[in-house]
Amino acid sequence: MLTKRVIPCLDVRNGKLTKGVKFKDNIDIGDPVETARRYYEDGADEIVFYDITASHEGRGIMLKVVEHVAEQIFIPFSVGGGIATVADMRDVLLAGAEKISVNSAAVKNPHIISEGAAAFGSQCIVVGMDVLRVPQSAAIPSGYEIVIHGGRKHMGIDALWWAQEAERLGAGELCVNSIDADGTKDGYELTLTRLIADHVRIPVIASGGAGSPQHMVDAVTKGRASAALIASIVHYGEYTVTDLKRYMAAQGVPVRTVW
Amino acid sequence: MLAILDYKAGNLTSVQRALEYLSIPCTITADPQRIAASDGLIFPGVGAAGSAMNTLRETGLHNIMAQQIQAGKPLLGICLGCQILLDHSQENNTPTLGIIPGHCAEFSPDLCEEDGSPINIPHMGWNSLIMKKNCVLFNGIDLRSEFYFVHSYYPQPAPEFVIATTCYGREFCSVHGRPGLWATQFHPEKSGQPGLKLLSNFYTYCSEVHHAH
Numbered sequence: 291m292l293t294k295r296v297i298p299c300l301d302v303r304n305g306k307l308t309k310g311v312k313f314k315d316n317i318d319i320g321d322p323v324e325t326a327r328r329y330y331e332d333g334a335d336e337i338v339f340y341d342i343t344a345s346h347e348g349r350g351i352m353l354k355v356v357e358h359v360a361e362q363i364f365i366p367f368s369v370g371g372g373i374a375t376v377a378d379m380r381d382v383l384l385a386g387a388e389k390i391s392v393n394s395a396a397v398k399n400p401h402i403i404s405e406g407a408a409a410f411g412s413q414c415i416v417v418g419m420d421v422l423r424v425p426q427s428a429a430i431p432s433g434y435e436i437v438i439h440g441g442r443k444h445m446g447i448d449a450l451w452w453a454q455e456a457e458r459l460g461a462g463e464l465c466v467n468s469i470d471a472d473g474t475k476d477g478y479e480l481t482l483t484r485l486i487a488d489h490v491r492i493p494v495i496a497s498g499g500a501g502s503p504q505h506m507v508d509a510v511t512k513g514r515a516s517a518a519l520i521a522s523i524v525h526y527g528e529y530t531v532t533d534l535k536r537y538m539a540a541q542g543v544p545v546r547t548v549w
Numbered sequence: 550m551l552a553i554l555d556y557k558a559g560n561l562t563s564v565q566r567a568l569e570y571l572s573i574p575c576t577i578t579a580d581p582q583r584i585a586a587s588d589g590l591i592f593p594g595v596g597a598a599g600s601a602m603n604t605l606r607e608t609g610l611h612n613i614m615a616q617q618i619q620a621g622k623p624l625l626g627i628c629l630g631c632q633i634l635l636d637h638s639q640e641n642n643t644p645t646l647g648i649i650p651g652h653c654a655e656f657s658p659d660l661c662e663e664d665g666s667p668i669n670i671p672h673m674g675w676n677s678l679i680m681k682k683n684c685v686l687f688n689g690i691d692l693r694s695e696f697y698f699v700h701s702y703y704p705q706p707a708p709e710f711v712i713a714t715t716c717y718g719r720e721f722c723s724v725h726g727r728p729g730l731w732a733t734q735f736h737p738e739k740s741g742q743p744g745l746k747l748l749s750n751f752y753t754y755c756s757e758v759h760h761a762h
Binding site: 291292293294295330335360361362364365366384386388411412413414462463491492493514516517546547548549 | 560562563566570662667670671676677695700716738740741
């Protein structure tokens with residue numbers, strides 16, 4: 291039986307692990323390679339690196355991080371943040387990542403999804419969506435809007451429409467991140483997660499808001515997500531990945547328990 | 550030394566990194582002499598059956614592989630490499646290598662998971678095996694282990710070649726082959742410790758065959 295995945299997400303800035311709340315006030319909290327290795331040993335099913343570096347030098351450092359991770363961590367991992375062209379994707383894949391997450395670049399230029407899928411296969415292309423709850427309107431019938439720049443820029447695009455469009459263009463997976471829930475530790479936005487998961491055939495990763503193991507159970511049961519993305523809940527040592535998976539298993543969620 | 554067959558498919562370097570981590574000597578190559586000199590072949594792959602077959606034919610690698618297998622060289626196919634060892638693939642409606650009898654079919658979108666919800670395609674994530682036969686590749690591996698899959702098509706070899714199956718919407722063959730010629734639909738190089746152990750078992754087998762000759 292296919293298990294539900296637990297995916298720690300590491301925000302990396304200039305080669306250092308960092309964490310913010312609602313996309314603001316980032317502080318450095320450690321070495322991404324060491325941390326990824328610990329999560330791997332604790333039973334993480336996959337790892338996501340999100341590069342929040344803007345500078346050119348920072349990009350070079352990030353590719354080194356990806357290489358170091360690929361040399362010692364033998365589970366899939368994906369890299370996102372600032373990837374805007376097929377050439378950027380190739381750099382990241384050659385450095386050793388399995389998947390690429392495109393977010394704002396895909397909103398601005400949706401063809402990056404189809405170009406990436408044609409060049410590397412749909413299984414490589416994760417479309418990350420930052421979503422904000424808004425009043426329902428003719429333009430945003432679902433009441434969930436796509437935003438970029440960490441929620442600062444509204445795009446006037448309906449999140450459900452965009453999810454289906456990304457699937458049509460060849461995305462292999464969707465990572466649905468609620469800006470309302472991000473960093474709050476109050477739980478995932480289950481209505482949003484479920485809405486997207488019920489309307490696409492590709493796997494959906496729930497993101498934003500994990501504060502307890504029960505939240506993760508809810509994401510994959512009530513939210514129908516295939517995977518739960520986590521950050522603060524493990525970065526500060528509150529829970530280990532092992533603790534979370536044991537809890538999920540005890541609640542009857544199929545998770546990988548032997549590694 | 551293991552030869553990772555270079556036919557321009559994806560993820561060749563992932564396999565190389567895993568072997569290097571295990572201190573197993575390996576090289577990514579399409580050179581017939583280096584392939585002939587190796588102790589075993591790894592035939593990996595991410596991509597589409599049609600373009601993979603074109604590259605194999607253009608480079609003549611399909612003949613080299615057939616000769617090597619005929620001569621008793623061990624081979625491990627992975628993912629796409631597992632599928633195109635068969636006779637035919639529904640993907641791009643392509644005749645494939647025909648080294649193991651059978652064909653490769655697409656997951657039907659009508660299939661459902663155990664809870665009744667329609668399956669996602671691709672089958673992506675960690676899934677378990679139901680062993681149908683003993684296989685030296687699994688020596689020392691806890692058979693409750695899950696392995697990492699990502700695919701939209703699945704192999705259907707002749708029944709006598711089925712080594713293990715996996716359930717996703719239906720039961721499908723996830724490991725097939727015969728002694729010395731194996732193929733896994735999952736990615737051992739991305740399946741953590743159990744996957745690394747499988748690669749290491751393959752190398753051990755290759756070394757033993759090499760020394761017996």
